[in-house]
Amino acid sequence: MQNQPTIATVIVTYNAREYIGKCIDSLYKSSVSTAIIVVDNNSSDGTDQIVQNNFPEVKLIQSSVNLGFGKANNIGINWALANQAEFVFLLNQDAWLEEDALSEMLAVAAANPDYGILSPLHLQYDSQSWHQGFHRYVKLFAPALLEAETELSTIYEVNFVPAALWMMNSTALKKAGGFDPIYFMYGEDDDLAARIRAAGFKVGVASSAKGHHMEKSISDRGISVKRLAAKYFGHYTAVLKHSKHNVIYRYLSITKSVIQDILTHSSRGSHKEAKARILAFWNILQIIPKIELSRQKICCEGAFLNIVSAGAIDRENLDRILASDSVAGADR
Structure with a gap:
């Protein structure tokens, strides 16, 4: 591709030794070049050493704590934007790209500059079958993409697609900001x-680009109470952040909804569901000031990003950069 836009790929890792080699190797094999930034969330299985030893060209940022998915991605996004990347691609540690995926997405992005997020098709990790998590969203927002007999369009607009394989343009990031670390x-x-x-x-799907993502087989029945609570925490937080109602109405409404859910699941014997909702709501109560601060901050351009000078993000001053966030992630 002539005059290829600059693109940087951010991979957040946590105990990913099983997947990280294939993930990064797929970027090495890409038909277009990309800078690669790995932000390691204090892995204990040697993931960071695998990156250091096998992929020395990769920018490795090692955190001494597990920052979570969003906050760690923000570190990589900051580095990419500071180094003038025009596009930032987020790639899950258990995902990989086909050779022409980045090239195809850059071509689609060039023809559709109004798209802030582009995703390739999400396929199973080791086959050409649909990734079921991706399939559910596409079936809801763009069912025509799933019809084999229909000639595919170049791009399909959707409300949402999972962030396992996201390409974002820098203009959208600088305006909307990064992930909220709450x-x-x-x-x-x-x-x-x-x-x-x-x-x-x-937000759209580029139908000519393909990525592969490991399917998580665990269901809510097999998930731990703590992890299930994190899902409900995310839902409650989003409702409180984005509702247009005043603060009293928002918290009274969510309290009523949670109590109803707890009573319903308890009466059905679904004690894990009830406990998860109680834990999620308790965590919400602990950080109400942070939720309200986050609600205010999302109105600001570049929210949750701290774009430093090129090359400034290194392990020595990572703590200083993290400390500059005005909204901290919840301890859950």
Whole structure:
């Protein structure tokens, strides 16, 4: 591709030794070049050493704590924007791209500058079958994409697509901002997609590009109470942040809804569901001032980003950069 826009790929890792080699290797094999930034969330399985030893060209940023998905991605996004990347691609540690995926997405982005987020097709990790998580959203927002007999369009607009494989343009990021670190896991990608749409950009799927993502087989029945609570925390936080009602109405409404859910699940014997909602709501009560501060901050351009000078993000001053965030992630 002539005059290829600059693109940087951000990979957040946590105990990813099983996947990280294939993930990064797919970028090395890409038909277009990309800078690669790995932000390691204090892995204990040697993931960071694998990156250091096998991929020395990769920019590795090592955190001494687990920052969560969104906050760690913000570190990589900051580095990419500080180094003048025109596009930032977020790639899950358990995902990989086909050779022409970046090239195809850059071509689609060039023809559709009003799209702030572009995603390739999400396929199973080791096959050409649909990733079921992706399939659910596409079936809801762009069912024509799933019809084999229909000639595919270049791009399909959707309200949301999972952030396992996201390409964002820098203009949208600088306007809408990065991930809100109030979410540790679950809900941060929904939140950012909504803010990018609110900033006047679209979210879409580039049908000619393909990525592969490991399918998580765990269901809510097999999930731990703590992890299930994190899902509900994300949902409650999003409702409180984005509702247009006043503060009293918002918190009374969410309290009523949570109590009804707890009573319903308790009466049905779904004690884990009830406990998860109680834990999620308790965590919400602990950080009401942070939620309200976050609600105010999303109105600001570049929210939750701290774009430093090129090359300034290193392990020595990572703590200083993290400390500059005005909204901390919830401990859950």
